[in-house]
Amino acid sequence: MSLATKLSLGLAACTLALPAFAEEVNLYSYRQPELLKPLTDAFTAETGIKVNVAYLQKGMVERLQAEGARSPADLVFTVDISRLHSIVDAGLTQPVTSETLKANVPAAYHDPDGNWWGLTTRARIIYASKERVADGEITTYEGLADPKWKGRICTRSGTHAYNVALTSAMLHHHGEDATKAWLEGIKANLARKPQGNDRAQVKAIWAGECDIAIGNTYYMGNMLADEEQKAWAESVNVLFPKFESGGTHVNISGVAMTKSAPNPENALKMMNFLTSPKAQEIYALGNFEYPIAPGTKADPLVASWGSFEADSVNLMDLAKLRKDAIKLIETVDFDG
Numbered sequence: 096m097s098l099a100t101k102l103s104l105g106l107a108a109c110t111l112a113l114p115a116f117a118e119e120v121n122l123y124s125y126r127q128p129e130l131l132k133p134l135t136d137a138f139t140a141e142t143g144i145k146v147n148v149a150y151l152q153k154g155m156v157e158r159l160q161a162e163g164a165r166s167p168a169d170l171v172f173t174v175d176i177s178r179l180h181s182i183v184d185a186g187l188t189q190p191v192t193s194e195t196l197k198a199n200v201p202a203a204y205h206d207p208d209g210n211w212w213g214l215t216t217r218a219r220i221i222y223a224s225k226e227r228v229a230d231g232e233i234t235t236y237e238g239l240a241d242p243k244w245k246g247r248i249c250t251r252s253g254t255h256a257y258n259v260a261l262t263s264a265m266l267h268h269h270g271e272d273a274t275k276a277w278l279e280g281i282k283a284n285l286a287r288k289p290q291g292n293d294r295a296q297v298k299a300i301w302a303g304e305c306d307i308a309i310g311n312t313y314y315m316g317n318m319l320a321d322e323e324q325k326a327w328a329e330s331v332n333v334l335f336p337k338f339e340s341g342g343t344h345v346n347i348s349g350v351a352m353t354k355s356a357p358n359p360e361n362a363l364k365m366m367n368f369l370t371s372p373k374a375q376e377i378y379a380l381g382n383f384e385y386p387i388a389p390g391t392k393a394d395p396l397v398a399s400w401g402s403f404e405a406d407s408v409n410l411m412d413l414a415k416l417r418k419d420a421i422k423l424i425e426t427v428d429f430d431g
C-alpha cells in the first residue's frame with residue numbers, strides 16, 4: 096500500500112470515526128457542512144440512522160479509487176453534472192432506483208441508468224447592469240455573441256465546469272460550427288480576459304468594467320447575504336436567457352451511491368429522504384437553489400428573481416458533450 100493510500104485511509108477513518116453504530120450511512124461531500132447538516136440531522140431524527148460525513152475540497156475520485164472496495168463511503172455529494180459524470184465514468188458508482196426516486200426526480204435530472212440522481216438545480220443566467228442594460232435587450236444565450244455587446248461582457252474562465260456545461264448545451268442545440276462561432280463572438284465581446292469567479296463578474300459590473308456577466312443564480316442570494324457584496328448584487332438585474340430553440344440552462348447538485356457502499360440499504364433510504372419535497376426545500380434554501388420534486392417551491396427570495404422554463408435536455412446528454420465543448424473552448428483560445 097502506498098503512503099498516499101495509507102494516509103487517505105487514515106484520514107477517512109479518523110474523519111468518519113468508524114464503526115461505532117450498527118445503523119449508519121457514510122457520506123463524502125464536496126458540499127459545505129452548513130448545507131448538509133440540517134438534512135442529515137432531519138434524516139437521523141426520522142430514521143435513527145447515524146450519518147457520518149467527510150467533507151472534501153477536492154480529489155474525490157482519486158480518494159475513492161485509492162480506497163477501492165474498502166472505502167467507507169456509501170454516498171457522494173457534489174454539484175455539476177461533469178463532476179457527477181466523472182465519478183460514474185471512473186466506475187465508482189452503482190445504479191440504483193426506487194419508486195420514490197422516480198416520482199421525485201424529473202427525467203432530465205437523473206441518469207437513465209440510475210448512477211446519479213439530482214437533488215436541486217441552479218440556472219446559469221445573465222447578470223445585467225440596472226443602469227446600462229434596458230429591459231429586453233438580451234433574451235437568449237445566442238445573443239451574447241451579438242457585436243452590440245462589444246467590450247461589455249465579463250465571465251469566469253471558459254474551461255470552468257459551469258461554462259463547459261453551458262457550452263455543451265450550446266453544442267446540443269446548434270452543433271459544432273455554430274458553437275465555435277458563438278464562443279468567438281463572446282470572446283470578441285469581452286471587456287477583459289476571463290478571470291475570477293461568478294461573483295467577481297458582478298463586482299465588475301458594479302465597478303463599471305462591464306455591463307453583462309454570466310453567472311449562476313444562487314450567487315445572487317449569496318451576495319445579498321454578504322455585507323460587502325450586497326451593493327454588487329443590487330447593481331444588477333437577474334435575466335433568464337433561453338436558447339432560441341430551448342429553455343434556460345440549468346445544472347444540478349446531486350448524489351450517487353458508491354459501487355462499494357458498505358450500507359446500501361441505509362444509503363437508498365437517505366437518497367429517498369433527500370428527494371422528498373420537505374428535504375428538497377430545506378436543501379435548496381440552504382444555497383438559494385431550486386428544489387426539483389413535483390409540487391415544491393423555491394424560497395420567496397429566489398422566486399423573486401423571476402421564473403423560467405428550464406431546458407429539457409437530459410443532463411447526461413450534456414455530460415457526453417463535455418470533451419467536445421472543452422476542445423472548442425480551447426480551439427478558440429477563449430481565455431487567451
Ligand code: FE
Binds near residue numbers: 311
Ligand atoms: Fe458555485
